[in-house]
Amino acid sequence: MxxxxxxxxxxxxxxxxxxxxxxxxxxxxxxxxxxxxxxxxxxxxxxxxxxxxxxxxxxxxxxxxxxxxxxxxxxxxxxxxxxxxxxxxxxxxxxxxxxxxxxxxxxxxxxxxxxxxxxxxxxxxxxxxxxxxxxxxxxxxxxxxxxxxxxxxxxxxxxxxxxxxxxxxxxxxxxxxxxxxxxxxxxxxxxxxxxxxxxxxxxxxxxxxxxxxxxxxxxxxxxxxxxxxxxxxxxxxxxxxxxxxxxxxxxxxxxxxxxxxxxxxMRSDADAQYDDIVTFEASEIEPTITWGITPGQGLGVSENIPTPDSLPEGERAIAKEAYDYMQLSPGTPIKGTKIDVCFIGSCTNGRISDLREAAKFAQGHRVASGVKAFVVPGSERVKEQAEAEGLDKIFVEAGFEWREAGCSMCLAMNPDKLQGDQISASSSNRNFKGRQGSSTGRTLLMSPAMVVAAAVKGQVSDVRELIVNKI
Incomplete structure (x- = not known):
């Protein structure tokens, strides 16, 4: 080799x-x-x-x-x-x-x-x-x-x-x-x-x-x-x-x-040559949410939705499209955005460790009034394991629906769809227009823990605050 x-x-x-x-x-x-x-x-x-x-x-x-x-x-x-x-x-x-x-x-x-x-x-x-x-x-x-x-x-x-x-x-x-x-x-x-x-x-x-x-x-x-x-x-x-x-x-x-x-x-050799190398520091990352219509339109939960003049010129047209579609105003905080539907699942975050982590934050809390929240295990094995650990009971007691295995509302080629211009907190991977089943439905991507925080508060929230308040 x-x-x-x-x-x-x-x-x-x-x-x-x-x-x-x-x-x-x-x-x-x-x-x-x-x-x-x-x-x-x-x-x-x-x-x-x-x-x-x-x-x-x-x-x-x-x-x-x-x-x-x-x-x-x-x-x-x-x-x-x-x-x-x-x-x-x-x-x-x-x-x-x-x-x-x-x-x-x-x-x-x-x-x-x-x-x-x-x-x-x-x-x-x-x-x-x-x-x-x-x-x-x-x-x-x-x-x-x-x-x-x-x-x-x-x-x-x-x-x-x-x-x-x-x-x-x-x-x-x-x-x-x-x-x-x-x-x-x-x-x-x-x-x-x-x-x-x-x-x-x-x-x-x-x-x-x-x-x-x-x-x-x-x-x-x-x-x-x-x-x-x-x-x-x-x-x-x-x-x-x-x-x-x-x-x-x-x-x-x-x-x-x-x-x-x-x-x-098969591991890369210490002296392997790369076409490009970029480096980031973990300490600079905070809970992150998408605000727009591509996975690249993201921001930290403490940040405001970017204004057009803060963006490179090449990104302003898609940002304008995103402001209009998402019904969000430039310069306003993403935190506090009202949420209608909360979805935990998908091939990105539907595994047993995702459900365990989400359950930690769901325990002792209740889904906010008017919010539809549901959990979809990524496989029958994940579902069986979660139920053996009692995670399903934690979710149900907190007001989440507990479902069978499938892709579900990640792409909505099934009965799980957004209605009208509902806005979703989703642990899935794409926030494209219409991705979750409604041509006007809006998707905010985030971690499963952040989805739970949104479900409990009824709005985009910082999961780190839920840790402090957790029973």
Whole structure:
């Protein structure tokens, strides 16, 4: 293996050949599929008389369209039922492992693969979902892809891709109380911009990331795509290995020892060359919220919504659009903004550690009058574990609804939608116009703990104040 970054090493290890176009034909070790982007890909295979080349390297689940309240089949939404049936049939016809509702393993694709040990260091991973970058937390190179590329992998287990540059993003120091992985990644996107990562893979490094749990690292890598990067990753270390050990698909015995040795070798070398390096200090980050219509329009909870003249000229047009759409006034505090709906869940923040942290703040408090608040576990396993720990009872007693596993209101391809111009405090990853199901609905992204603070106060609040007041 050549010296260099983890990205270089993984890319080289999976290169089949260099194509006449200059792109690399890259072997994909793990292909994850769900019900939204796969039906057309399978149809294209059938039209060409092609079979799935390596069905054992593909794993399917359902997440985007599944209801989180009533999951009785057939679904009320006939299009959702149609997609479900298509995936069920395609998986069965092609011998693909499928985690359906009620299997005990169903859930958001980027939650179930890590929790089962399918995601491992040094892998190439692809899925027809933009937040596939999540899996980079393990030291994998993971790409979100389109439907035609889903077809290509099913047929050939390879992708044609142009090699990326690598930017190292260092964050050092201890995070202040009330500041989480979600705040870190929102801060980075704010600093570098939503297009700052175009053409790059992001390597997250530094003592702040080293101190994070695997689930916190997944939150960071999940939103690499929101900063324009094609993928984001963190070098595997003892935290990674400890997380993976004993999981369903993790190696065992001598195979485990050999795997760890190889995983260590894939880490970026001390003298690796990067195309760019940027550095931030953890102490400068506070609880962060988006105020606008892109994940880059963020600010600390103590800050005011920026005025046009405080922004670079190139950002003023999108800011004007955001002021109008969000119905927020430049120069006013974000804190105190009234909230209608509070959502905890998604592939960014729907894991067990997210629910544990949110429950800490929910306990002893009540959701404010007029606020709809609900919690959606990221997988059936997360739901089962949370219930075993009594987290569901804490949420319900505080006035939150407790739901079944699914993507839910992150993107609202299911019954969980905003109504009219409701404003949502959301632990998800995108605040685009209409993202949560209403063409005029408004989304403020924040950490799960901050969502709880908003739910309890009925407005954007500083979770650090809830710590002080907590019973």
């Amino acid at each position: 050549s010296k260099g970054t983890l990205f270089d090493k993984v890319w080289e290890a999976h290169t089949v050949k260099i194509l006449p176009s200059g792109q690399t034909q890259l072997f994909i070790g793990l292909h994850l599929i769900h019900e939204v982007t796969s039906p057309q890909a399978f149809a294209m295979l059938r039209e060409r008389g092609l079979k799935v080349l390596y069905p054992e390297r593909t794993v399917a689940t359902v997440d985007h369209i599944v209801p989180t309240e009533n999951q009785t089949r057939p679904f009320v939404d006939y299009l959702a039922e149609e997609m479900m049936q298509a995936l069920e049939n395609n998986a069965q016809d092609n011998g693909i492992r499928f985690y359906n509702i009620g299997s005990g393993n169903q859930g958001i694709v980027h939650v179930i693969a890590p929790e089962q040990g399918l995601t491992q260091p040094g892998m190439t991973i692809a899925c027809g979902d933009s937040h596939t970058s999540t899996h980079g937390a393990f030291g994998a190179i993971a790409f979100g892809i389109g439907t035609s590329q889903v077809r290509d992998i099913l047929a050939s287990q390879t992708l044609a891709l142009s090699k990326l540059k690598v930017r190292k993003i260092e964050v050092n120091g201890t995070l202040p109380p009330g500041v989480y992985a979600k705040d870190v990644i929102l801060y980075i996107i704010r600093q570098l911009g939503v297009k700052g990562g175009v053409g790059y893979a992001y390597e997250y490094a530094g003592t702040t990331f080293e101190a994070m749990s695997m689930e916190e690292r997944m939150t960071v890598c999940n939103m690499a795509i929101e900063g324009g990067a094609r993928c984001g990753y963190i070098n595997p270390d003892e935290v990674t290995f400890e997380y993976l050990k004993g999981r369903d698909f993790a190696p065992t015995g001598k195979d485990w020892e050999q795997a760890v040795t190889w995983w260590r070798s």
